[in-house]
Amino acid sequence: MVNKPGREVVVAGVGLHPFGRFPEKTIQELARPAILEAFEDSGVKYKDIQAAYFGHVYYEGTTPGEVTLRDLGLTGIPIVNVENACSSGSTGLWLAFWAVASGMFDAVLAFGAEKVPRGPVTVTAEGSPERLIGSDFMMAAYALGARRYMSEFGAPREAFAQVSVKAHRNAAVNPYSHYKKVFTLEEVLNSRMIADPLTLYQCCPTSEGAAAAVVCAKEVAPKYVKDMKRVVTIAGAALRTTKYASGQSESSQYILAAKDAYEMAGLGPKDIDVVQVHDAATNGELEQIEYMGLVERGKAWRLTLDGETEIRGRLPVNTDGGLQGMGHPFGATGIRMIHELVTQLRTEAGVRQVKDAKIGLAECSGAGGVCTVFIVKK
Amino acid sequence: MSQVEPETRQRVPVASSRLKLIGDGTEGVLLGRKCKDCGEYYFGAPRFCLKCTSAQLEPVELSRTGTLDTYTIVHQAPPGWLGPVPYILGVVSLPEGPRVTAEIVDCPQEAVKVGIPLELTLRVGGKSKDGNEIVVYKWRARP
Numbered sequence: 001m002v003n004k005p006g007r008e009v010v011v012a013g014v015g016l017h018p019f020g021r022f023p024e025k026t027i028q029e030l031a032r033p034a035i036l037e038a039f040e041d042s043g044v045k046y047k048d049i050q051a052a053y054f055g056h057v058y059y060e061g062t063t064p065g066e067v068t069l070r071d072l073g074l075t076g077i078p079i080v081n082v083e084n085a086c087s088s089g090s091t092g093l094w095l096a097f098w099a100v101a102s103g104m105f106d107a108v109l110a111f112g113a114e115k116v117p118r119g120p121v122t123v124t125a126e127g128s129p130e131r132l133i134g135s136d137f138m139m140a141a142y143a144l145g146a147r148r149y150m151s152e153f154g155a156p157r158e159a160f161a162q163v164s165v166k167a168h169r170n171a172a173v174n175p176y177s178h179y180k181k182v183f184t185l186e187e188v189l190n191s192r193m194i195a196d197p198l199t200l201y202q203c204c205p206t207s208e209g210a211a212a213a214v215v216c217a218k219e220v221a222p223k224y225v226k227d228m229k230r231v232v233t234i235a236g237a238a239l240r241t242t243k244y245a246s247g248q249s250e251s252s253q254y255i256l257a258a259k260d261a262y263e264m265a266g267l268g269p270k271d272i273d274v275v276q277v278h279d280a281a282t283n284g285e286l287e288q289i290e291y292m293g294l295v296e297r298g299k300a301w302r303l304t305l306d307g308e309t310e311i312r313g314r315l316p317v318n319t320d321g322g323l324q325g326m327g328h329p330f331g332a333t334g335i336r337m338i339h340e341l342v343t344q345l346r347t348e349a350g351v352r353q354v355k356d357a358k359i360g361l362a363e364c365s366g367a368g369g370v371c372t373v374f375i376v377k378k
Numbered sequence: 379m380s381q382v383e384p385e386t387r388q389r390v391p392v393a394s395s396r397l398k399l400i401g402d403g404t405e406g407v408l409l410g411r412k413c414k415d416c417g418e419y420y421f422g423a424p425r426f427c428l429k430c431t432s433a434q435l436e437p438v439e440l441s442r443t444g445t446l447d448t449y450t451i452v453h454q455a456p457p458g459w460l461g462p463v464p465y466i467l468g469v470v471s472l473p474e475g476p477r478v479t480a481e482i483v484d485c486p487q488e489a490v491k492v493g494i495p496l497e498l499t500l501r502v503g504g505k506s507k508d509g510n511e512i513v514v515y516k517w518r519a520r521p
Contacts, residue, residue: 119457120454120456120457122456122457122458126457126458127458128458129392129393129396131456131457131458131459132392132458132459132460132503132504132512132514133392133479133480133481133503133514133515134452134455134456134459134461134465134467134480134481135467135479135480136456136458137452137454137455137456139454140450140452140456140467143450143452144448144449144450144467144469144479145448146450147448147449147450147492148447148448148492151448151492192453192454193451193453193464194452194453194454195450195451195452195453195454195467196450196451196452196453197450198450244428244429246418246429246475247471247475
């Protein structure tokens with residue numbers, strides 16, 4: 001399944017619109033500042049961009065990518081709107097990667113933006129059987145996984161809550177985050193119950209925001225990029241969906257995507273210095289770092305309680321606050337993770353800086369059994 | 379004086395591919411498919427085998443009992459849920475292999491444990507636009 005990229009691909013620059021609530025702004029007004037920041041960061045100009053990929057989920061009218069970019073100039077480039085649930089942004093980045101790796105284009109733009117409505121996130125249409133059955137609720141689905149994890153591996157609910165404590169501590173010192181409040185373990189555990197064992201402060205906020213990345217072929221990047229020392233190589237890029245396995249919960253996409261990405265990069269879990277994973281609910285973080293092979297199956301909860309996933313721990317995870325603290329504008333999230341890895345690898349993360357971060361991994365998953373994994377290196 | 383309306387209300391299954399009602403609709407059976415090529419069982423009616431992609435699937439009736447694989451107690455009801463809150467949502471593994479997610483009823487929260495045996499039961503879970511009662515499959519503790 002792993003194809004070898006034809007040539008080296010780099011992230012030349014990244015940009016973010018802060019995550020939060022911006023009722024006065026349209027999705028275009030969120031996306032454009034992130035895009036312009038990525039152009040400024042890289043030195044690449046819109047007239048150099050040969051294709052663009054826009055990750056988004058909620059309906060904002062047809063061709064929102066074209067509508068967003070129209071104000072920057074009508075340059076005639078192909079623009080693709082990408083919907084792949086919570087991995088929409090990272091799926092766009094995956095397409096951008098292959099467009100450059102294959103030699104089709106030299107410089108492309110991947111961006112994502114979202115205005116997620118408030119309230120519980122559902123995945124089926126109104127009137128579906130799942131609504132009456134009571135199973136169409138993302139956080140209930142996560143809670144079913146959390147309970148299974150507790151019963152299989154003896155994890156206490158404190159381990160899940162600790163993920164939130166750490167995430168909010170990291171988010172509190174990140175100027176782009178939705179939430180800047182620090183919580184104690186007790187406050188997380190005692191917040192309103194959503195779906196047992198997950199309390200409110202263990203379910204990521206629904207947010208608005210945007211993220212962008214300029215992706216170039218390394219061999220031609222000096223033509224566009226102002227400082228080649230700041231580019232970060234995409235060593236592995238994988239996108240997978242569920243592969244059926246009898247009597248198993250649907251989790252194969254994570255393992256398959258991780259395997260693809262490691263294989264392409266020629267790297268393994270032991271090489272990874274800094275990690276971003278999809279912590280839509282706190283138990284997601286524990287399971288994802290296990291599926292990525294970064295910690296043995298069933299052991300992530302102990303690693304977390306021991307503080308090893310903190311910025312100064314052995315395996316720093318979700319250093320920018322993750323979905324828990326940054327918030328989760330679906331289309332933007334996957335690219336936000338790359339933004340944080342690029343920032344870390346450039347040693348520009350300030351108080352959130354992971355020491356000696358040379359290689360990073362970002363895993364972003366989505367409803368429908370989607371998983372993307374990126375491995376980036378200096 | 380009130381006029382007696384003729385009884386026109388009917389009971390209909392929440393999804394006819396998953397649940398067949400018997401008699402007056404108070405009893406029913408879970409429906410599935412079995413792949414003739416690889417033998418895999420499914421809940422509901424996929425047109426192709428998810429395991430081997432064969433189109434040779436035959437209709438089967440599934441067991442009415444199973445064991446609890448995992449559960450949660452939902453305190454914030456999602457939109458469209460008409461039942462009580464909080465409610466227990468469970469995933470039950472059937473002997474044939476498929477897992478069926480549904481509400482667990484007639485069971486105190488303290489009694490819910492991973493691994494307990496459960497059996498099928500039916501409840502009215504909503505009303506359709508034409509006034510029919512929608513019957514939803516649920517799980518309850520096995521006596």
